[in-house]
Amino acid sequence: MNTKYDLIVIGGGVLGTFHAYHALQKGLKVAIIEKDKLPVSATVRNFGQVVPSGMDTKWQNYGRESLKIYNDIQSQFDISIRKNGSVYLASNNEEVQLIEELSIINKNNGYESLLLTKEQCLEKYPGLRNDYVKAGLFFPEEVTVEPRIMINRLLEFLIKNKGLVYFGNTKVVRCDSLLNEVAVITGNGEIHKTSKVILCCGSEFKTLYPDVFAKSDLEVTKLQMLQTKPQPNYQLNGSILTGLSIRRYEAFYECPSFDGIKAKEAPDSFEKEWGVHILFKQATDGSVIIGDSHEYADAANIDDLGFDLRMDVDEFMIAEAKKIFNLPTFEIQNRWYGMYSQCKENDIFECTIENNIHIVTGIGGKGMTGSAGFSKENIKNIFNLK
Structure with a gap:
């Protein structure tokens, strides 16, 4: 050549x-x-x-x-x-405190965000359950x-x-x-x-x-995700991240209250064992993608993660998703896992x-x-x- x-x-x-x-x-x-x-x-x-x-x-x-x-x-x-924005939905007072603290950090960083009241969240996101949401933090960019x-x-x-x-x-x-x-x-x-x-x-x-x-x-992470059938006459804009995301994502580590709030969590909960946090995103065909979980292995032992989907993880994610949104349908058309490598x-x-x-x-x-x-x-x- x-x-x-x-x-x-x-x-x-x-x-x-x-x-x-x-x-x-x-x-x-x-x-x-x-x-x-x-x-x-x-x-x-x-x-x-x-x-x-x-x-x-x-x-x-x-x-x-x-x-x-x-x-x-x-x-x-x-x-x-x-360009349809992202929102973090707080489900209790601790998560409200974290999104309020993150909004201050973002203001100091010059990154636009907007605190939403419970009522604004309910109006902006159809199907969002009144008994779940307390407030939200929206990122329009x-x-x-x-x-x-x-x-x-x-x-x-x-x-x-x-x-x-x-x-x-x-x-x-x-x-x-x-x-x-x-x-x-x-x-x-x-x-x-x-x-x-x-x-x-x-x-x-x-x-x-x-x-x-x-x-x-290097270690490898295995994540499970699900996709509903297309939602009839329903539109959910942007990326929806919820209370478990607030408790997991690195941005919140910089919040003054984060360590104290994390210390009070039950160490043996199912969501901790399988690294679950609940996300929603509507695809262009009208379906809603729900996820996800995290299972880890050293990169040299990637085969230990297997190639099967854990149905107990899927069932847990669906049950938690139903606590957050009333979607027209939760009938699942696709299930899959992804893998990515990261450093310890x-x-x-x-x-x-x-x-x-x-x-x-x-x-x-x-x-x-x-x-x-x-x-x-x-x-x-x-x-x-x-």
């Missing part, structure tokens, strides 16, 4: 694709090599919420930058972005996406409009560091030369660099091998929200750009 690239990204998920996007924006010649025809892993199996509001200050800043990037791309090419649509359209946009070279159904079997470049060898015997490699695929990280993988602190000690895994091979993975549940903003900064750092 005679083409020489400035960057080859291994892995066409949201983290890899946004690294490619920002490199292309800087005028670099970029290729993505994806082991499947199109991405099939964490990027397309998540909830589709872009919620910087749920992140700590560092990643909220990346998420806010991501919002700008999503909106800019959407203005040029439809990638399924809907946040967006939702359809994950299985978004990544494919984003790749299409980069190929058609930005000059991305995309190799699907292509497995990388080796990366050889040469003097000032890297030779990327694929399973079909092709050799692609590039100045830099960014490896964003966890499974190929494991096969290409097993020793580094074995020493990493760090917020993302980064490792450089022989100067020009950069492993960037383990972004965890921050991927859909934070990848676009993080990748912009990371491309500048890797290529020493201003």
Whole structure:
């Protein structure tokens, strides 16, 4: 192969694709090599919420930058972005206190949010139960996406409009560091030369660099989600996050009352055992997606998580969802799980091998929200750009 690239990204998920996007924006010649025809892993199996509001200050800043990037791309090419806001619904006085404290933190951060009264929540969100909600915190700038649509359209946009070279159904079997470049060898015997490699695929990280993988602190999270049948004559706008989300998301860790409130929770509750917090999002077909749960294993022991869905977890999520919303139907048409990797000690895994091979993975549940903003900064750092 005679083409020489400035960057080859291994892995066409949201983290890899946004690294490619920002490199292309800087005028670099970029290729993505994806082991499947199109991405099939964490990027397309998540909830589709872009919620910087749920992140700590560092990643909220990346998420806010991501919002700008999503909106800019959407203005040029439809990638399924809907600017319909996010809300956290408090179900008791402790959760009200936390959203009030978070609203002050956001005000100091310059991130727009709006406290909603119980009555405003009931008016804004049809079907919301009067006996559940006490107040809400609304973030008008946040967006939702359809994950299985978004990544494919984003790749299409980069190929058609930005000059991305995309190799699907292509497995990388080796990366050889040469003097000032890297030779990327694929399973079909092709050799692609590039100045830099960014490896964003966890499974190929494991096969290409097993020793580094074995020493990493990566763990894998398995999440269960459900999708109702389309809701007749019903519209639920935006991302709906509820009391258990308030008690779980990192943004609330910065609230003065958080530690004291968490200390009073029952340590052996079902929701703690399976990491359940209740989210709602209406898809474009009118169905409502409900989730989710969290089950963990070291990345080296991913098989311990199995491939079955736990019906007791699904049944618990449905029962809790019914306490929050009276939907026209709770009949379930789809159930699935997603998996993503994250670090136990760090917020993302980064490792450089022989100067020009950069492993960037383990972004965890921050991927859909934070990848676009993080990748912009990371491309500048890797290529020493201003």
